[in-house]
Amino acid sequence: xxxxxxxxxxxxxxxxxxxxxxxxxxxxxxxxxxxxxxxxxxxxxxxxxxxxxxxxxxxxxxxxxxxxxxxxxxxxxxxxxxxxxxxxxxxxxxxxxxxxxxxxxxxxxxxxxxxxxxxxxxxxxxxxxxxxxxxxxxxxxxxxxxxxxxxxxxxxxxxxxxxxxxxxxxxxxxxxxxxxxxxxxxxxxxxxxxxxxxxxxxxxxxxxxxxxxxxxxxxxxxxxxxxxxxxxxxxxxxxxxxxxxxxxxxxxxxxxxxxxxxxxxxxxxxxxxxxxxxxxxxxxxxxxxxxxxxxxxxxxxxxxxxxxxxxxxxxxxxxxxxxxxxxxxxxxxxxxxxxxxxxxxxxxxxxxxxxxxxxxxxxxxxxxxxxxxxxxxxxxxxxxxxxxxxxxxxxxxxxxxxxxxxxxxxxxxxxxxxxxxxxxxxxxxxxxxxxxxxxxxxxxxxxxxxxxxxxxxxxxxxxxxxxxxxxxxxxxxxxxxxxxxxxxxxxxxxxxxxxxxxxxxxxxxxxxxxxxxxxxxxxxxxxxxx
Amino acid sequence: xxxxxxxxxxxxxxxxxxxxxxxxxxxxxxxxxxxxxxxxxxxxxxxxxxxxxxxxxxxxxxxxxx
Numbered sequence: 001x002x003x004x005x006x007x008x009x010x011x012x013x014x015x016x017x018x019x020x021x022x023x024x025x026x027x028x029x030x031x032x033x034x035x036x037x038x039x040x041x042x043x044x045x046x047x048x049x050x051x052x053x054x055x056x057x058x059x060x061x062x063x064x065x066x067x068x069x070x071x072x073x074x075x076x077x078x079x080x081x082x083x084x085x086x087x088x089x090x091x092x093x094x095x096x097x098x099x100x101x102x103x104x105x106x107x108x109x110x111x112x113x114x115x116x117x118x119x120x121x122x123x124x125x126x127x128x129x130x131x132x133x134x135x136x137x138x139x140x141x142x143x144x145x146x147x148x149x150x151x152x153x154x155x156x157x158x159x160x161x162x163x164x165x166x167x168x169x170x171x172x173x174x175x176x177x178x179x180x181x182x183x184x185x186x187x188x189x190x191x192x193x194x195x196x197x198x199x200x201x202x203x204x205x206x207x208x209x210x211x212x213x214x215x216x217x218x219x220x221x222x223x224x225x226x227x228x229x230x231x232x233x234x235x236x237x238x239x240x241x242x243x244x245x246x247x248x249x250x251x252x253x254x255x256x257x258x259x260x261x262x263x264x265x266x267x268x269x270x271x272x273x274x275x276x277x278x279x280x281x282x283x284x285x286x287x288x289x290x291x292x293x294x295x296x297x298x299x300x301x302x303x304x305x306x307x308x309x310x311x312x313x314x315x316x317x318x319x320x321x322x323x324x325x326x327x328x329x330x331x332x333x334x335x336x337x338x339x340x341x342x343x344x345x346x347x348x349x350x351x352x353x354x355x356x357x358x359x360x361x362x363x364x365x366x367x368x369x370x371x372x373x374x375x376x377x378x379x380x381x382x383x384x385x386x387x388x389x390x391x392x393x394x395x396x397x398x399x400x401x402x403x404x405x406x407x408x409x410x411x412x413x414x415x416x417x418x419x420x421x422x423x424x425x426x427x428x429x430x431x432x433x434x435x436x437x438x439x440x441x442x443x444x445x446x447x448x449x450x451x452x453x454x455x456x457x458x459x460x461x462x463x464x465x466x467x468x469x470x471x472x473x474x475x476x477x478x479x480x481x482x483x484x485x486x487x488x489x490x491x492x493x494x495x496x497x498x499x500x501x502x503x504x505x506x507x508x509x510x511x512x513x514x515x516x517x518x519x520x521x522x523x524x525x526x527x528x529x530x
Numbered sequence: 531x532x533x534x535x536x537x538x539x540x541x542x543x544x545x546x547x548x549x550x551x552x553x554x555x556x557x558x559x560x561x562x563x564x565x566x567x568x569x570x571x572x573x574x575x576x577x578x579x580x581x582x583x584x585x586x587x588x589x590x591x592x593x594x595x596x
Contacts, residue, residue, distance in 0.1 A: 026544035034547060124546070284543030307585035308543075311536030477578045479543035480552040 007089025011082065011114040013100040013107040014093060015126010016040075017287060017387075018213045020047035023127045025389060027284040027479075028095070029054075031124060035093035037085040041078070042097040043239070044215045051095060061094075061106075065180040071105075074180060078106040079113065086119050099128035101396040103150060103170055103404035111400065123400070125279075125393035127287060130168060132213035133241055134363040135387040136221045138373065141166060142365040142412045142432055144246050145421055149407035151175050151194060151242070156519050157512040159407055160424030163201050167244040169194070170404060172210070173236045176522025184237040189525025192232035194242075199228055202247055209243040210234050271298075271351040273344065273376040275369045277362040277388025281479040282308045285389040290357075291316070293386065297355035299347040303340070303368070305359045305501070306477040313357060323356075323368075327442045336442060337368050344372045348381055361390035365412070365432060391503055392430060394475050398483045399505060401428060406508045413437050413504065417455050425463055426512035431456070434472070434504040446499040456504075457493035464509050466491035471505040472498050535569040536585050 012031045017023020020042060024032075032038055033054060040051050041061040051058050064077040086092050094100070100107045101123050114121035130148065134141060145165035151172045153159065161167055175190025185191075198208075205227050212222040224234055231242070274293040279285025286294070294300055294313065300320040302313050314320045326339040348354045356362075362369040363385055376383035392410065396403060407427035413434045423429060433439075437452025460470070467489055474484040488496040498504075538560070542549040552559035556574050565573070572584040 027546050030545050030547065282543035283540040284546075307582060308536040308539040311533050311585065312540035315533075315537060315540075478539050478581060480539070480549045481576065481578060 007087070009086035009089045009114075009119050010091045011086050011110060011119060011121040012091075012093045012124065013111065013122075014095050014124045015099045015101075015128070016042055016047060016051070016095050016097050017127035018098060018129060018132055019044065019216055020095070020097075021050045022289040023287045023387070024095075025124070025126070025279065025285045025287060027281065028124045028126060031093045032095050034091070036090040037092045038095065039082055039092070040095040042095070044097075046216060047097065058095075067182050068179045070179050072178070075105040075109065079110045082106075082110055083113060086114055086121075087117070096126070099126040099131075099393055099396065101125070101400070101402055102128045102130070102393075104402065108400055108402055123397040125285070125389050125397040127387050127389060128393065129213045129239070129241060130170075131361055131387040131390060131393065132221065133168070133211050133243060134361065135385040136213070136223065137209060137211065137243060138363070138370060138385060139166065139243070140363055140365065140367065140370055141410050142415075143367070144248075145409070145411040145415060145419075147407065147409045147427075148403060149427070150404040152177075152190070152522065153404070153407065155190075155194060155197060155522060156514045157426070158515055158518070159427060159512065160422065161201075161409075162421040162423065163244075163247040164419075165246055165411070165421055167242075169242040169244075171238065172242045173238040173240050176519075176526040186238055187522075187526040188232070189528055190522050191234070191236055193522060193525055195228060195231035198231070198244065202228055202244070204229070206244070206247065208245070210236055211241045211243055212237065212239050271348055271353050272382035272384070273348055273372065274353075274355045274384055274386065275362045275373055276355060276357050276386045277360050277390070278302075278304060278309055278313070278357055279389030280360065280391070280394055280475045282306070283312050284479050287386070287388060290386050290388060293355045294357060296353065298352035300355045300357065301340075301344050302357040303359070304357070308478060309359065317355075329442060331442055332440055333442055337371060340368045341371045341375060344368070345375055345379070348376055349379070361388045361393075362386070364390050364392075391432065391475060394483070395430070395473050395503060395505065399471065399473065399485065401505070403428065406512070413456055414439075414452070417452070417459050420459065423463065424512075425509040428508055429504075429506040431504040431506070433500060434502045435498040435500040439500065446501065448498045448500055448502070450494055453496070453498060454494040457490055460490045460493070460506065464490055464506065468506070468509060470507070472496055473503045473505055474499060474501055532566070532569055532584055532586070534564055534566065535573060535581075538563055538565055538569070538573070539581075539585075 014028035014031050038055045038058045039061050040058050042048050061078045064074040082094050111121040147161045148168040149159050151169040152175050174186040177186040210224040214221045276290035276293050294316050300317040303323040323340045327336045344356045358366050373383040409427050409429045413431040414437045435448025437456050439449050469487050472486040560570050
């Protein structure tokens with residue numbers, strides 16, 4: 001314990017995004033620059049070199065891995081290395097690629113240990129590979145819900161899911177493997193078992209995407225669209241993620257394929273549109289690539305949730321205009337979306353370079369982004385969506401929740417109540433806009449829709465029981481404040497301190513046991529496919 | 531709209547150390563900054579709603595994308 005006479009250090013884990021120079025946030029960068037001791041774990045040599053340039057004394061944690069060494073042992077070693085200087089009273093910053101709390105074991109463990117010993121410890125979010133997937137595939141996970149799992153966990157614990165919502169599986173190249181391996185793909189056999197399992201839930205010919213985010217600013221993501229039956233033979237690495245679109249005809253294989261394969265990778269000669277997210281905390285989470293788009297645009301149009309971000313955007317680009325006047329009190333949100341899309345497209349049609357900026361991640365819960373990109377491309381312009389820090393990235397960091405542990409089910413609260421998706425209560429559930437269940441028209445103020453909250457509470461009560469405790473979470477407007485984190489019982493939810501912007505985190509009800517037969521089968525498959 | 535106060539907050543957002551200093555001791559964090567006494571008084575309250583009002587608002591309060 002860092003009691004009297006014991007040196008008090010501090011610990012920060014930050015995310016570099018998928019490529020540090022383009023996706024690290026200013027708050028993460030400041031932490032990395034200022035700490036007494038810095039460590040990093042990044043997967044591409046350019047990011048490593050860039051971090052080393054910033055802090056020549058930066059120590060890579062990569063040496064903790066060794067071929068066929070259990071990853072658990074590597075994580076323990078990393079934890080011990082970063083905690084040693086904290087215990088000597090040093091401030092320590094650890095930069096990890098992607099988001100430091102998503103599918104990352106040592107960060108959560110080290111933060112808990114440091115806090116237990118009395119040292120302040122925190123996590124700053126980073127752009128995750130899933131953030132890149134949403135941007136690159138043009139998917140809004142809030143539109144129809146999105147269920148994400150670590151692939152081995154998905155199979156071994158037989159996680160339940162609803163095929164009417166999107167399904168994302170992480171680490172499909174490492175199924176059933178608990179050691180570190182040098183090869184690109186760790187288990188072809190595991191991938192085939194996954195393919196068999198999914199084929200039981202989707203129709204023949206259902207098209208999926210094997211996705212890998214770009215690792216360099218000038219690189220392209222890898223996107224293979226293929227029928228589920230061919231998944232077992234796909235080009236897959238340990239960085240690959242599987243996206244399975246909803247089964248319904250409304251997102252049919254053909255429209256999905258068109259959306260992915262129609263993505264214009266070559267630059268158009270016509271003016272282009274960049275849609276970016278500002279993250280939260282005003283300017284603290286903007287990525288360098290998004291900042292560059294904000295600054296260089298002939299016209300910047302934005303919609304943000306706080307006035308400080310608005311003032312900051314105007315200081316970055318004097319040609320900035322807010323889109324907030326597209327809302328009309330009492331009118332449907334859909335009408336505002338149409339108006340915003342037209343405002344964004346108008347300067348583009350005059351051959352001006354346009355940047356549209358939104359709070360958070362521009363692909364999550366922002367229909368304007370997707371529609372503006374679609375329309376711009378239809379009209380022959382280049383258009384891109386850049387990933388950003390989302391509300392859930394902040395939640396994972398602030399609540400210390402790793403979505404890889406039990407999976408993460410994400411739904412818009414209104415959609416969840418109306419459509420009643422089949423969910424597995426042993427996974428973590430996030431419900432966005434918990435205070436706006438029945439709100440369809442725009443209105444001023446933050447007051448929640450209490451009747452809608454009562455309906456939500458009733459649906460959750462049937463699934464989890466009245467006494468199950470949930471967390472009401474809200475990102476603060478300003479960087480010097482802490483997030484709102486309120487623990488309430490489901491039975492008390494309708495009277496809880498919720499606003500229309502609150503997110504509800506429903507922790508798993510019970511721990512899902514491993515199916516030992518499946519685990520053994522995966523292990524055997526991994527051994528034979530080395 | 532108090533642009534100076536807004537830009538001061540933007541500065542805090544890029545500098546976690548300074549934001550931490552503000553949390554502990556707002557006056558020392560605001561020392562030497564180009565802020566009016568009204569700006570300082572409002573920021574000192576650490577009240578999100580008061581700060582929002584002081585900054586002015588062209589962000590839709592409770593923006594919901596439906």
